[in-house]
Amino acid sequence: MKWGVMGRVFRAESCRFPIYTPESASCALIGRKDAAMSPIGNAFRSGPYYSGRELRLQLKGHSLSYGIPAERRRLRRHARAPLDPSVYCDPPPVFGPDLCPNMIAAQAKLVYQLNKYYNERCQTRKAAIAKTIREVCKVVSDVLKEVEVQEPRFISSLSEIDARYEGLEVIAPHEFEVVLYLNQMGVFNFVDDGSLPGCAVLKLSDGRKRSMSLWVEFITASGYLSARKIRSRFQTLVAQAVDKCSYRDSVKMVADTSEVKLRIRERYVVQITPAFKCTGIWPRSAAQWPPPHIPWPGPNRVAEVKAEGFNLLSKECYTLAGKQSSAESDAWVLQFAEAENRLLMSGCRKKCLSILKTLRDRHLELPGQPLNGYHMKTLLLYECEKHPRESDWDEASLGDRINGVLLQLVSCLQCRRCPHYFLPNLDLFQAKATSALEAAAKQTWRLAREILTNAKSLDKL
Template structure:
C-alpha cells in the first residue's frame, strides 16, 4: 500500500486538523467561531479531492517559502547573536574560574556546536555549566517533587570527601539552593570584572543567574550535573510499549545518554513558598534527549516553523505564556501520533503543524500541558494564562482557509 495514499484521501487534511480526538485532551473543545466562519470550514470539508489537493499544494508551497524566507532568517539572526553570546560567556566564566576553581568552564565547541548552549528563544539563551564529582551522591527520584530529584550522600562518612562539602545539608542532601546562592554571588563579581562589563548587567530579583546584554537579549548560566547512563524512575513509563516511535535503537541511545540535573527552582515552587526539600532539589532536564528524538523527517523543520510563527504572532510584546519549549513538547507528542517519517514530509507538514496548534489550544483550555517524559509534570503550572488560545485559533483558521496568508504572518 502506498504510504501516501491515506494522506491524499478527499478531505483528509481538514478532517485531521479539525478532529478534536486529534488533541491531547478530550475534555475541552475549540470555541466555535461565528456562523460565517463555520460555514466556510464546513464548505472546505465537503469540497472534495480537487479542492483539497489544490489547497494542500498551496499550503505545501507556502510553508516551504515561509521556512526559506522567515524561519531561516530567524535562524541566521540567532546564529549572529550566538557569536556575541559565546564571547561574553567565555569571558565571564574565565573570571568566575579565577575566583572559584571548582566552577570550571565546560563551555567548549564540539562539532560546530557549543556544549551546554541552548536557544530558549531568539532573545533568550541558556548555558549549562557542568559540575564535577557527583559520584559520592545517590540520585533519589521518588516522585514526591514532580520534575525534580535530590542528591543524597551515599555514606555520611564521605561528606568530607565531597568537592561540594559546604553545600551539603545536615540531612546529607546536596542543596541546589545553596549552590545557586554561592554561584550568584560569584557571578556578580565576575560580571563586574569582565571586559564586557559596560554592556552586561546581572538581572536582580532572581535566585538564578541571568545576564542582560546591551538590553537586547538574556543569557542564563546554570550549574548542573550530567547524569550519563542513568534514567529516572519517574520517566520509566517511556516509551509506551504500543507506540512504534522512536525505534528501540534510538530509545537505547537516549537512555544511555541520560539527562541533566539543573540547579533551578522546582516548577512546583515557582509561584509559592518553597519547602526545604524543594529548595534542595534539582530540576530534571531532557534537552539533549528531546533534540535527539527530533532527528529524521521534517521534525526539526516543523519546530523551526512553529517557533517563527510564535515569535511573529503569539509573542509580539515578549510576554507570551507560550514558550518554544511548550511547542517542542507538543511536537514530541505529535511524533507518537504520527511515528513514520513520511508523515512528516513536505506534503503532510501542514497537517502536522495544524495538529500541534490544536493540541496547544486544548492544553490552554484545560490549563494543563504535560511534560513529554514526565506526564505528571504540568508545564503550565505557575503560568498566567491569557487569551493565547484565541490567537492560536485565528492562526489555525488562516492556515486552513487561506494558506497564502503565510506570506503576511
C-alpha cells in the same frame, strides 16, 4: 479510521493526546450516528476520539464542511480540473489513492507556502539568532573565565562544536540559557521519588564519604547536595566576575531573582545554570516512557535516548518557583534537552519546530509570557506519537503536522494544562495566569484558522 479536515486526511491513532476542535470556533462534528467527540474536560486519555467522516467549521458566519464526502460534492458542483501537485512541490509528493485532486492541490499549496515561509522567515530568524549567540557567548565565556579564576570547581564547559555551543539553549530570540556542567557527582545517589514533579535530589551514598566530596560545604545535615546552596555561591562568584571582566560596561546582573541571570547590552538576557550530566541512567518518574501501546520511536531509538540520559539543573522547581521551602529548594530540576533533540532528528521534524518557533516569536509573544519555544517542542513530540510512521513526516505532510500542533496547542490552552513529554505529572502551564492562557488560546486559534483556510496568508504571517 480516517476523517478529513480542510482537504487533508488524518488517521485516528491511539495517542496520549485527544484531537480537539476549539469550542471558541463553534466546531461541530457531524457524520454517522456513532460519531463521537471526547469532551474537553477529559484531557489526555489515550485512544481514538473521532469516528465521524466530516468536520464542519463555522468561521465568521461561513459554514465550511470538509471531509471525503464533502470534497466529492464540491468537485461535482464546480467540475474543476485536477491540479498538478508538482507545480507546488519539488520533488512531487506521493499521496494516498483516497485523496481527490483538490485535496492534493490544497496540500501541495500549503507545503509550498510553508517551505517559502521557512526559507524567508525561519532562516532569517536562525541567522539573526546565530549572530546573537556568537555575541552573547563571547561575554559569557569571559565572565566564566573570571569565575574559574576565583573558584576552580566551576570550570567553564561552554565550547563550540560543529558550529553549535554545547549546553546553550535558545529560550527566545533575546533570551538564552547556558548550562555549566559540574564535575564529581560520583559520591551521590540519584533519588527520584516523585514527591516534587520534575525534580530529584542527590543524596550521599555513604555518610562517611562526606569529606571526599568536591562539594562538601554544599551538603545539608541530612546528606543532600543542595542545589540552592550551589546556586547561591555561584551567583556571588558571577557578580564578582562581572565587575572584573573586560565586558563590565555592557553586562550586569539581573536583580530580584535567585537565578544567575545576566543582562547584556540591555538587549539580551542569559541565564547561567550549574548542572550535573547524568548518562546511562533513566529517572523513575519518566519510567512510563515510551507508552507500551505507541510504536514511536521504536526500540533502537528508545535505547539511544535513554543512554543519552538527562541533566540535573540547579534552578527553581517548576511548581514551586518563588515559594519554595528550604528543603524543596535543595532539589534539582530534571532536563531532557539532548534526548528531545535526538527524537526530532529525522524527517521534517526540525523544520516543523523551526516554523512553530518562528510563528510563536512573531504572533504569540503575549503579556504574561504564556508560551515559549519549549511548549512548541513538547507538543511536536506528542504529534510524533500520534503519527508514528516516518512517511507521516515527509515534506508532503508538513502542513498537516503544523496544523496538528497548533490545534492541539489551542486545546491545551483551553484546558490550561500542558504535560511535560517525559514527565506527564509536570504541567508546563503551572503558575501561568488564566487570563494569559485564554488570550493565547484565542490568538493561537486565529493563527491556526488563518493557515487552515488560506495558505497564502503565510506570506503575511
